[in-house]
Amino acid sequence: MSTQPAGNDDDPGVDAVAVATTPVPSQRAVARARRAASLRRFVRAYASRRAGMLGLAILLVFTLLALLAPVLFPAEMLDIIETVDNDALAPPSGEFWLGTDENGRSVLAVLVWGARASLIVGLAASLISMLLGTLIGIGSGHFRGPFGSALQRLTDWFLVIPFIPLVVVLAAVLGQRGLGTIVLVLGVTSWPGTARLVRAQTLSVEGRPYLERAKALGGSDWQQMSRHVLPNVMPLVVANTTLTVAIVILSETTLAFLGLGDPFLDSWGTMLDKATDAGAASTGAWWYLLPPGVCVIFVVLAFTLIGRALEAVLDPRLGRD
Amino acid sequence: MAVLELRDVHLTYRTAQGPVPAVRGVDLSVDGGEVLGLAGESGCGKSSLVACVLRLQPRSATVTGQVLVGGENVQTMSWRRLRAVRWGEAAVVFQGALHSLNPIQRIGRQLVEPILLHDSAATPRTAADKVAGLLAQVGLPETHADSYPHQLSGGQKQRVMIALALTCDPQVLIADEPTTALDVMVQAQVLELLVGIARQRDMGVVIISHDLSVLATTCHRVAVMYAGRVVELGPAQELFEHARHPYVRALARAFPTIGEARSRYAPAGLPGDPPFPDRLPGGCPFHPRCADAVDECSSVDVRLRPAGPGRVAACVHVGAGVG
Amino acid sequence: MSLPGENDTGSGPVLEVEDLSVTFRGRGGLAARALDGVNLAIGAAEIVAVVGESGCGKTTLGRSILGLVRPTSGTIRFRGEPLSYAARALKRYRRDVQLVLQDPTGALNPRHSVYEAVAEGPRVHRLGDEPGRVARSLAQAGLRPPERFLLRYPHELSGGQRQRVVIAGALAVEPKVVVADEPVSSLDASVRGEILALLLRLREQLGLSLLVVTHDLGLAWNIADRIVVMYLGRVVEQGSTEQVLSHPQHPYTRALLSVVPEIEHIPSVVLSGEAPDPSRIPTGCRFHPRCPALADGTAAAAGIADDCRGRELGVLPATGDHLAACHLRPPPLHPPAALRESAG
Numbered sequence: 004m005s006t007q008p009a010g011n012d013d014d015p016g017v018d019a020v021a022v023a024t025t026p027v028p029s030q031r032a033v034a035r036a037r038r039a040a041s042l043r044r045f046v047r048a049y050a051s052r053r054a055g056m057l058g059l060a061i062l063l064v065f066t067l068l069a070l071l072a073p074v075l076f077p078a079e080m081l082d083i084i085e086t087v088d089n090d091a092l093a094p095p096s097g098e099f100w101l102g103t104d105e106n107g108r109s110v111l112a113v114l115v116w117g118a119r120a121s122l123i124v125g126l127a128a129s130l131i132s133m134l135l136g137t138l139i140g141i142g143s144g145h146f147r148g149p150f151g152s153a154l155q156r157l158t159d160w161f162l163v164i165p166f167i168p169l170v171v172v173l174a175a176v177l178g179q180r181g182l183g184t185i186v187l188v189l190g191v192t193s194w195p196g197t198a199r200l201v202r203a204q205t206l207s208v209e210g211r212p213y214l215e216r217a218k219a220l221g222g223s224d225w226q227q228m229s230r231h232v233l234p235n236v237m238p239l240v241v242a243n244t245t246l247t248v249a250i251v252i253l254s255e256t257t258l259a260f261l262g263l264g265d266p267f268l269d270s271w272g273t274m275l276d277k278a279t280d281a282g283a284a285s286t287g288a289w290w291y292l293l294p295p296g297v298c299v300i301f302v303v304l305a306f307t308l309i310g311r312a313l314e315a316v317l318d319p320r321l322g323r324d
Numbered sequence: 325m326a327v328l329e330l331r332d333v334h335l336t337y338r339t340a341q342g343p344v345p346a347v348r349g350v351d352l353s354v355d356g357g358e359v360l361g362l363a364g365e366s367g368c369g370k371s372s373l374v375a376c377v378l379r380l381q382p383r384s385a386t387v388t389g390q391v392l393v394g395g396e397n398v399q400t401m402s403w404r405r406l407r408a409v410r411w412g413e414a415a416v417v418f419q420g421a422l423h424s425l426n427p428i429q430r431i432g433r434q435l436v437e438p439i440l441l442h443d444s445a446a447t448p449r450t451a452a453d454k455v456a457g458l459l460a461q462v463g464l465p466e467t468h469a470d471s472y473p474h475q476l477s478g479g480q481k482q483r484v485m486i487a488l489a490l491t492c493d494p495q496v497l498i499a500d501e502p503t504t505a506l507d508v509m510v511q512a513q514v515l516e517l518l519v520g521i522a523r524q525r526d527m528g529v530v531i532i533s534h535d536l537s538v539l540a541t542t543c544h545r546v547a548v549m550y551a552g553r554v555v556e557l558g559p560a561q562e563l564f565e566h567a568r569h570p571y572v573r574a575l576a577r578a579f580p581t582i583g584e585a586r587s588r589y590a591p592a593g594l595p596g597d598p599p600f601p602d603r604l605p606g607g608c609p610f611h612p613r614c615a616d617a618v619d620e621c622s623s624v625d626v627r628l629r630p631a632g633p634g635r636v637a638a639c640v641h642v643g644a645g646v647g
Numbered sequence: 648m649s650l651p652g653e654n655d656t657g658s659g660p661v662l663e664v665e666d667l668s669v670t671f672r673g674r675g676g677l678a679a680r681a682l683d684g685v686n687l688a689i690g691a692a693e694i695v696a697v698v699g700e701s702g703c704g705k706t707t708l709g710r711s712i713l714g715l716v717r718p719t720s721g722t723i724r725f726r727g728e729p730l731s732y733a734a735r736a737l738k739r740y741r742r743d744v745q746l747v748l749q750d751p752t753g754a755l756n757p758r759h760s761v762y763e764a765v766a767e768g769p770r771v772h773r774l775g776d777e778p779g780r781v782a783r784s785l786a787q788a789g790l791r792p793p794e795r796f797l798l799r800y801p802h803e804l805s806g807g808q809r810q811r812v813v814i815a816g817a818l819a820v821e822p823k824v825v826v827a828d829e830p831v832s833s834l835d836a837s838v839r840g841e842i843l844a845l846l847l848r849l850r851e852q853l854g855l856s857l858l859v860v861t862h863d864l865g866l867a868w869n870i871a872d873r874i875v876v877m878y879l880g881r882v883v884e885q886g887s888t889e890q891v892l893s894h895p896q897h898p899y900t901r902a903l904l905s906v907v908p909e910i911e912h913i914p915s916v917v918l919s920g921e922a923p924d925p926s927r928i929p930t931g932c933r934f935h936p937r938c939p940a941l942a943d944g945t946a947a948a949a950g951i952a953d954d955c956r957g958r959e960l961g962v963l964p965a966t967g968d969h970l971a972a973c974h975l976r977p978p979p980l981h982p983p984a985a986l987r988e989s990a991g
Contacts, residue, residue, distance in 0.1 A: 037798075211753055212748050212749075212750055212753035212754045213753065213754055213755055213756045215715070215746075215748070216746065216748060216754050216755075216813070216816070217767065218715060219713055219715060219741065219745065219746035220741060220745070220746075220767055220768040220771055220816070220820070221737075221738045221741035221742065221768070221771045221772055221820075222767070222771045223734075223738075223771075226771060230756075230767070231756055234758055235758070
């Protein structure tokens, strides 16, 4: 591990050390190299986990579809005015691989566009949840007095709020049930899980001597939290957020299915909602009902597998990084 | 009769970077009623050596040589016999053991467990009586059997660990750093206890520590390890006051004698650091830090040589026959 | 009142602690008097060792001096100015009084390189010439050439090297006083001497004052000018190291010394039991339940046994004289200093 350094002895003349300032550029360069090396290590560790790679593959497929949606299926295909001439609820055929919905739109087209909607909502809401959760989690773990307790109470409070009534209330308060509302609601209800995790990790880091040293050196609360707590907490947050995306997508689907989503948004949830409204179950229009459900399952599975793999790789108990 | 004997014991770990020799040929023996001190710092192999005695080394490690407890080789005996020997013939108080008490079980219950495991004739009542006797022997009141670990102080927990080691009346007790993390007064109490136990039960006791001065006054003989080998062995007081090996001399000086003018404002240390077992210097492993090194030290690996009655040391400067 | 330290420049002590008390409230409302009235003064370029067992309050004393613990009563004065706990003043104070912790492995953030660990202080205080400062501090702490260490991480260093990094980190803000809490107890024996020698050298070359908190009397003998012995939150004996360790006056000091191996001139007295916890301090002299002088009749013979059990002792003043807080007045080796009665 360490080689014997030359001159570990102490010779007199402590002031007479002429120091070149050249170390600085090389220290940055080497720090960069170290980061690159640890990134390579991370990638290798992740790549060795088959479940995680499977999840990543599935996600890649859906992301590609979501990105290419406008190319594969031009927006006009979703305009019900354009498609009014098509047969409604027609089974799969050569022209429409997954049949048509009650407005004559290609189910496949709506499905692919739905991927966009679901992924965007999932990621946006998870981002909010991650930011809120991390901030509040670190805050409640670091500050000991009334402020920390208040944050902790806030977390507990939000944790137990039933999710669907909150959506209804927020939607009523905010007036419209657009995409923004959905993202906001989902973000606001998912952060407590992250916050609790972050708080636990913060408490464990706070107990370590180097935090006390940071305080003794004169570091402010902000400096202590950003230099020492945050880097230790981030890996856990990343892994947890990935799992949160899965939950958020599922929640959005639930909301839409219950009719509480944005009716103008073509997400998988709204597809399921419209399909049941159109009586797809009783008329046997499986091509309308099944695909969105299956897609949700696959995407949620993908994020779960990725999240679990990240947790395993980034577990701080397994060493540095 | 030696209750514990180590003959040319080698222990090598298999790691991703290749084989790492932690113990490189150790010969030691301990008689009943004797207290042997084993001194050494990090990386010297003492903890690995302790693991050998109860065959607790990891599966990836290879052990050669003989580890004899009561004359039987622990490394080659059957699994069934090993389970009887573990704790029944030889017991170990591990380093930092005070943290390994089960926090949700009462002390009494934890002490009774090995008794019931090893002695098929024991009943809960006889075991409880034995526990009471053990607690008394380690200087704790009987009522502590009903306490939980968190209610005890560090010194008291260490005594419980010693009592735990004695539950099956072993012939050999090894205490790995029993006094680190304890106050000086409690250290003295624990050492007094260990010496008393050795005498009363005619047990062989091995005390491992990095503090040579403590071993010098408590043990009969002391062996000092460095880089996987014993570099000096001899009667405790003599070894401490007139060490023959340069490393042992430095170790003895590291803890000053209070009242001695020459150590006032003059802390004596050794430059460099103890070597890691995976990169040992060639020749004598101590030579990079040795003030008395000569040319041949970097190429010739010295083994133990006689250095007086009952003493051996591994140094070129110790000539055969020179007292 | 004689001022402590032969290196005294005549301008008064650098750090003074006056009547310091720190009481912690436990869960059940039990008050633990970790510090119960302590006077201490440290002069410029002086090394003072605070010695005692766990529960004696020495760690709390160190942390109070560092401003990490707020005292219940009493004052801490740096260069005559009382310590202010306002954020800015406290931060300024932290440049002058620094900390070296016991466990160098825990004291360094494993994700930060040596450079970052040492630069942390200068960054917080916005001191200029960061690379120069870091390199200078590393060199002062004996890690030469500094460039070789800048980019290493703590897990790549040995225990002794890590402790040097921690010391360099403290030196980087140019403190006047360093509080070292058990600086060598988790290091190998052969490395101990080197680190202690470093601390002595820093005192000589930089005029640093050092408060070393330790249970190791040998350490005090090695480097301390004065020694302060604590028991259950009070100072029981103080004086120059030679005086206290060669002619200990207090029975507790004598007992501590007697169990140190190699001490011949004091017969070994192994005290029974352990120090009670600070929430249950005995009445009268707080040491009396374990005091060998009381147990073997010496106190009774001197007619003060009742005092030992009932009459509380005063708080020793912060002077350089050899004083002991004990009812049994041994043959005076020093003029009996006036023991101020404490407020409690």
